[in-house]
Amino acid sequence: MALFLGTAMVAAAVVIFIIQPVAKGIHASLERAEDELTETEARKRVALLALRDVEYDFLAGKLDENDYRSLKGELTAEALAALEADEKAREQVGSVGPEDVEAEIAAIRMGLHGEAGAGCPDCGFVNESGSRFCSACGHALQAQVSG
Ligand SMILES: [Zn+2]
Incomplete structure (x- = not known):
């Protein structure tokens, strides 16, 4: 019984040891500076x-x-x-x-x-750069030549 209690206490201590910095981290994140998410x-x-x-x-x-x-x-x-x-x-x-x-x-x-993709002149949908046709309405977009 004493051995069991000892083991349980060690396990509890380990759990607290692991959880403590995590809990502190969560608390710290609430007070973080504006440049962090x-x-x-x-x-x-x-x-x-x-x-x-x-x-x-x-x-x-x-x-x-x-x-x-x-x-x-x-x-x-x-x-x-x-x-x-x-x-x-x-x-x-x-x-x-x-x-x-x-x-x-x-x-x-x-x-x-x-970079901004090609904005559709027809519907305004911003397509992925290099798109030849609008993903939303199928309108032909100006080809973007690179290189
Ligand atoms: Zn469109």
Whole structure:
């Protein structure tokens, strides 16, 4: 029995030893400086990336329209909530709307390739750089010659 208790105590001590720095790290992350990704920024980014992926999957024909609409609705709501939480976290006054979500997605699309892709002259969809046709409407884009 004494041996069992001793083993259990050592195990508990090891667990506390392992968990302690992690718990401290979580606490520290809440007080981190602005140049690091905050919890609300991370949440916003995850939601926006998911939203962009859903859009690409739909355009690539991997999602049917019903799935796309319901997923996009859910993710847009999540992205909006995350944007609002982020704005509040930064103590910025002002409201956010769907246009802010669209702007953030456009920014992420551009960030993906380090440069802005070809914006469709017809519908405005920002395509991946080098695209010859618009992924959204099929409109022919100006060929981007590089090199
Ligand atoms: Zn287009």
